[in-house]
Amino acid sequence: MKGAEGGQVKAAIVVRLWTDADGAASVCGMTLLTPSPIGALDLGAPGILPSQAIDALIRQGAVMSQTPFDHDQVQPASLDLRLGERAWRVRASFLPGLGRRVAERLKDVAMHQLDLTTGAVFEKGCVYIAELQERLKLPAGVAARANPKSSTGRVDVFVRLLTDHSRAFDDVAEGYDGPMYVEIAPQTFSELPRAATRLNQQRLKSGEPPRQ
Numbered sequence: 376m377k378g379a380e381g382g383q384v385k386a387a388i389v390v391r392l393w394t395d396a397d398g399a400a401s402v403c404g405m406t407l408l409t410p411s412p413i414g415a416l417d418l419g420a421p422g423i424l425p426s427q428a429i430d431a432l433i434r435q436g437a438v439m440s441q442t443p444f445d446h447d448q449v450q451p452a453s454l455d456l457r458l459g460e461r462a463w464r465v466r467a468s469f470l471p472g473l474g475r476r477v478a479e480r481l482k483d484v485a486m487h488q489l490d491l492t493t494g495a496v497f498e499k500g501c502v503y504i505a506e507l508q509e510r511l512k513l514p515a516g517v518a519a520r521a522n523p524k525s526s527t528g529r530v531d532v533f534v535r536l537l538t539d540h541s542r543a544f545d546d547v548a549e550g551y552d553g554p555m556y557v558e559i560a561p562q563t564f565s566e567l568p569r570a571a572t573r574l575n576q577q578r579l580k581s582g583e584p585p586r587q
Contacts, residue, residue, distance in 0.1 A: 421582035441508045453576045460570045462489045462505035476539040494569035499561040507555040519547035521577045531563040534574045
């Protein structure tokens with residue numbers, strides 16, 4: 376919150392007034408309001424973070440993007456991810472593994488690079504890795520998991536997320552700091568994706584669910 380002179384306000388009091396039949400006003404209640412940055416969120420409560428918490432992570436810089444976020448990108452409990460400007464056709468699917476970055480592995484397996492600013496043909500039966508516009512700098516206690524958007528199933532495109540040092544697709548480790556990539560493999564038809572195309576989404580989560 377900011378005061379009248381632009382300084383930060385740590386709290387504010389909302390006063391509720393009651394007016395009698397003669398027009399006289401009296402205080403009937405007060406509420407203390409405090410700002411709620413991400414540090415004030417109850418990240419210890421296990422579960423998927425709602426849109427308000429995702430917005431707070433974006434404001435804090437824990438979720439960043441190469442371009443401004445779209446107004447409809449944050450969903451009620453997920454964040455749509457958008458393709459960046461570059462993609463690579465690769466010989467085969469891969470995971471970077473502990474201690475290795477996706478960019479390092481691409482040097483070994485990439486066949487050629489594609490420019491997605493105006494769109495590029497992804498041939499069916501081939502595997503591609505594309506960079507995403509979004510990157511993460513997650514705070515302690517926050518992890519993420521991605522899944523394909525429903526539209527990819529309708530056009531039969533296989534999609535899964537990669538991050539540096541990962542040993543599993545779609546999972547993002549707690550406190551991850553780095554870029555994100557997506558593996559794209561058209562199964563039935565060739566596709567023409569371009570920068571800002573949304574093929575998958577990400578759910579951010581805090582804590583561990585209770586064990587049964």
